[in-house]
Amino acid sequence: MAHEQVWFSRPRKYGKGSRECRVSTHRMGLIRKYGINMSRQCFRENAADIDSLKSGFGFYLNSSGLFKCVFCNFNKYVVKFPAVEQMGSALLTELKYRTRHLPKQHLIDSVEPQPKIVADIISFIDNNLTLSSNAEITIETNPTLVEIDKMRAFREAGVTRCSIGIQSFEDKVLKWMNRSHTGKDAVKAINVATNIFNNG
Secondary structure (H helix, E strand, C coil): CCHHHHHHCCCCCCCCCCCCCCCCCCCCCHHHHHCHHHHHHHHHHHHHHCHHHHCCEEEECCCCECCCCCCCCCCCCECCCCCHHHHHHHHHHHHHHHHHHCCCCCEEEEECCCHHHHHHHHHHHHHHCCCCCCCCEEEEECHHHCCHHHHHHHHHHCCCEEEECCCCCCHHHHHHCCCCCCHHHHHHHHHHHHHHHHCC
16 A cells, blocks of 8 residues: 555544544554554655654653652553663664664754763764754653752753653642652752753
8 A cells, every 4th residue: 555545544433532543553543454564664664754854853752650640641650670771772772773764953852861871862863963052952850850960960961951840839739649749849859950950
């Protein structure tokens, strides 16, 4: 089947209230209909034609979760002993493959592993793609993980912005949400991040 037929074909119906993606494993989805290999082939052969890649692109890397909050609706699995180094090595291997299929343009990088992994990834991207001089490289974190030495290490690794996930400053609300920090911890995290990333 031609690329155009697979890429632009649509299932006749999704079902009442369905929000399934048309390329998902939904019974009417393309992956279910044509197979995962066909979908991958279409993307790999035509990735350069996608408009979003012509005007630049971004990377989003996320590490293993250490805890789960009741308000989070993401498909998230808690890992007691995350293999951080192995994950970093796997990410670099994946990047080496993926960058062969992407144009050399500027990017925005949003990450949350360890500083050493971030430094390696930024270095690889800078050496293999054209990293814009004003590229925004963001670390997304939680108040309990904001430590002065760790944030400085991220800054030295090339991170330019810190985004902290704070849902409330009220301890009762945070407890209900199963958050592992207090309102005071959140304020402290903001002060640490502001001092390092705004003045650094």
